[in-house]
Amino acid sequence: MEGEIRMSEFKGVWVFSENHELALELLSKGRELADKMQTQLTALLLGSNVQNLAQTLVQHGADKVVVVDKPQLKQYQAEPYLTALTTLAKQHSPDIILFGSTRFGKELAARLATRLETACVPDCTKLSLDNQGNLMAERIVYGGNAAATIRFHMKPQIATIPARTFEKPVPIWDRTGQIEFAEMAFEELKTEIVEIKQLEASQVKIEEARMVICGGRGVEKKEDFKMLDELAQLLGGQVGNTRPLAEDRKWFSEWVGLSGHKIKPTLYIGCGVSGVIQHVAGIRDSQIIVAINKDAEAPLCEVADYVIVGNLYDVIPALIEALKKELKTSSS
């Protein structure tokens, strides 16, 4: 049929994220898929003043980097990015495109998939190939109650992947690859950014924290988070919170959980957190989970390794003292 491309004409694995760290993580899964399919791994590098990052993408596993480095891509506006993605995808017909599941990345992935009339599976936690070479994705559904395994039947196969799902590959400093520059005329913007308010950096990187002390509605006042902060500092970790503390009480702008930051720290301590499924879905992969709750029946206690049934206002200060003692003896 005219204008139709046969399935076999799709070739290569592509990765893109405007978040460079996440792009590197995608390269590790991308490399594995490309090797299995005996095809090339391409990283797209889109942005303004970004070409200096091309080499690191090669060192982390890309066979090829396609660079579109233009001032029009300075702000994260969907339309010019979509021009670049659509133009390149139509020229080269990749088999698989992996996007980082940032909010911007999800917008781009879904809109690109629509332009290419293909499928898009967002927020995948696992990816593999079936024996026909179709992409299989796993993602969390039903508010965290289940994981769905989904098979693609249309190409390109587009998936988005949250931060910290895959480990960054070990770089090979003398790895070589092809770096290509692409040119195109950008489509018009449909929206205009009037103002940008940047948030404090500390709130942003909770995915990276090895220890997370999470406060829930059991914490009565915002000032009481000082207690959690102290605990976090002693452990070398960071403080997080549940969604109602952001949305209802407006103490924070972000939260931990299915619809917020998904984390997998070595240690998670939930303080006055009930552990409703949407929250638990975001902490499920933590190595050790501790629940501090005055209600022994709270759902978090069901999914914790260690449970303390008690008032957090008694337990946390005691825990701070006990930790101070322990850290003193272990350092002396």
Next chain:
Amino acid sequence: MPKIIVCIKQAVDVTQIRADPSTRKLITADAPRKISDIDKNALEEAIRIKEKQGGEIIAVTIGDENAKTALREALAMGADKAYHLNDPAFQNTDTRVTSLILAEAVRKIGEFDLILCGETTIDSFTGITSQRVAERSGIPLIMYARKMNLESGVVVAEKVLEDRFETVKAKTPALITVVKGINEPRIPSLMAIMKASKKEIVVWNAEAMGIPKEKLVSALEIVEVLAPKMERKKIVIKGETPAEIAEKLVKALVQEGVVGR
């Protein structure tokens, strides 16, 4: 006066589903359903605009016979008219198909100022249907709005992103997705519920919409849906005093190798 289309989905109430403990398979067949939480926020936002500026609110849903309940609730909250897109071929599809049906409905409904959607639905949790509708309709898209304002053909919204808030402007018609924090959806009064039973629900199937069946084939196959394994130790630490309990926990964490050296 603005005409606002709100896309609502009748979702499975995820707090009411259970898995079969032996097979880990979810039991969703007879699980209760409700309007997906954030879609109610989208509807509430439309109602607030109408309260100030007048106009018309149209609720649209793709769903089976049961989904009529969701539309009745939307009408009771304050929608003026509803479209029920109901066809066996509309069920169990993917976002590519869902967005095609919604975009086609929007086109058939005619002129409008805004389409409002939820950020994501509580059951499928994809959060990508609305982008696809905007793209198919060729209109501006502003996602994750936690505040919005519509005035003389221009919509301004504040987007919540991971590390920043962006105030973004677009000309109407435009599609906006809202986050849960944007407002508190109202609970309709008995009076409103009674009145709603008189409002019109238009039912369209694939034929009425002129969508050929071959366009409704899903590009994705759900292979299985299983409850996750969650095997944890569940050790309850007991003691006479908080200090004693705290020390026991610290000792356990040291033994686990997560605290100390």
